[in-house]
Amino acid sequence: MSSERATPFRLPAGLGRSNSGIRRRLPGAQTFSRTRHQEPISAGEHAPQTHPYIGNGTKTRMSDETMKARVQTPDLRQTDVSPEKMPGHWLLARMGKRVLRPGGMELTRRLLQSLEIQSHDDVVELAPGMGVTARMTLERNPASYTAVERDESAAATVRSYLEGSSRRCIIGDASETGLDPACASVVYGEAMLSMQLPQVKSRIVREALRLLRSGGRYGIHEMCLVPDDLEADTRTAIQHELSDQIHVGVRPLTAAEWRKLLEDEGFLVQLVATAPMHLLEPKRLIKDEGLAGAIRFAWNVARHPAARHGVFRMRRIFRKWKGHLAAILLVARKP
Numbered sequence: 411m412s413s414e415r416a417t418p419f420r421l422p423a424g425l426g427r428s429n430s431g432i433r434r435r436l437p438g439a440q441t442f443s444r445t446r447h448q449e450p451i452s453a454g455e456h457a458p459q460t461h462p463y464i465g466n467g468t469k470t471r472m473s474d475e476t477m478k479a480r481v482q483t484p485d486l487r488q489t490d491v492s493p494e495k496m497p498g499h500w501l502l503a504r505m506g507k508r509v510l511r512p513g514g515m516e517l518t519r520r521l522l523q524s525l526e527i528q529s530h531d532d533v534v535e536l537a538p539g540m541g542v543t544a545r546m547t548l549e550r551n552p553a554s555y556t557a558v559e560r561d562e563s564a565a566a567t568v569r570s571y572l573e574g575s576s577r578r579c580i581i582g583d584a585s586e587t588g589l590d591p592a593c594a595s596v597v598y599g600e601a602m603l604s605m606q607l608p609q610v611k612s613r614i615v616r617e618a619l620r621l622l623r624s625g626g627r628y629g630i631h632e633m634c635l636v637p638d639d640l641e642a643d644t645r646t647a648i649q650h651e652l653s654d655q656i657h658v659g660v661r662p663l664t665a666a667e668w669r670k671l672l673e674d675e676g677f678l679v680q681l682v683a684t685a686p687m688h689l690l691e692p693k694r695l696i697k698d699e700g701l702a703g704a705i706r707f708a709w710n711v712a713r714h715p716a717a718r719h720g721v722f723r724m725r726r727i728f729r730k731w732k733g734h735l736a737a738i739l740l741v742a743r744k745p
Contacts, residue, residue: 498656509698513737536599585613598629633662634738677742
């Protein structure tokens with residue numbers, strides 16, 4: 411095994427001193443580096459197979475303040491794809507990261523608050539992944555909840571905690587769900603449109619409009635380019651580097667372009683909000699995963715050299731373009 415030293419994965423200063431119990435269990439909790447001996451990798455939970463930046467959670471209780479997920483040691487042998495070529499969302503999920511939305515839990519909570527889901531609402535979620543946002547929605551006790559997920563393994567996970575005939579997860583495509591028209595009062599999707607070609611983006615938004623009754627609400631939470639007048643060469647460079655490093659086609663829009671996309675398909679946009687794109691920054695990790703979850707994620711990354719290289723590579727790209735990357739939510743209404 412190579413003795414090459416890794417770039418440390420640092421948590422914010424002071425955390426190790428104020429959490430001595432964690433330091434005793436995980437020596438070096440403040441700065442993680444590669445250990446000379448690596449234990450055999452044990453089987454962990456399956457990661458989603460399709461959608462980037464999916465917030466993932468399995469059998470943990472969600473609160474409105476934070477998510478403290480139980481993270482198992484990842485199993486990189488669950489796929490034939492090497493960590494060097496693995497799509498970024500697979501890699502982060504296999505390292506134990508459960509919140510993969512670009513704006514984190516804070517923007518997801520604001521999305522749900524703005525959609526004002528109540529007990530009389532019929533809700534459709536497009537691409538729920540492993541269901542973090544689904545659980546938050548179900549806590550609001552809507553009249554019905556339908557998830558549309560194209561990956562069978564992710565759908566099986568969502569179904570495992572749906573109870574009653576009014577809660578279901580079907581296999582389908584977000585651009586052609588097969589659901590009845592005007593079947594929903596709320597439709598939302600997160601971190602899926604950014605990865606689609608322009609014509610597919612339009613088809614998905616058009617499908618959301620078809621599913622909604624008049625007055626229904628539609629919400630999205632996506633990656634965003636800033637500013638609105640971003641130069642074409644810079645946009646092309648960002649898209650190319652993100653796609654190359656994350657191994658998934660990434661095609662985010664500016665805030666003005668996201669708004670136009672929804673308006674062109676017939677929606678009335680009511681809210682636009684942005685947040686920093688800090689997916690892999692230590693403070694965001696702790697805020698999204700909880701302190702223990704963030705430490706376990708960093709520990710898993712430190713223990714697997716190939717995965718560590720991929721995670722650090724993604725973080726370098728996010729930091730390089732931090733002045734031009736953000737997260738965005740839009741809430742719109744069907745006339």
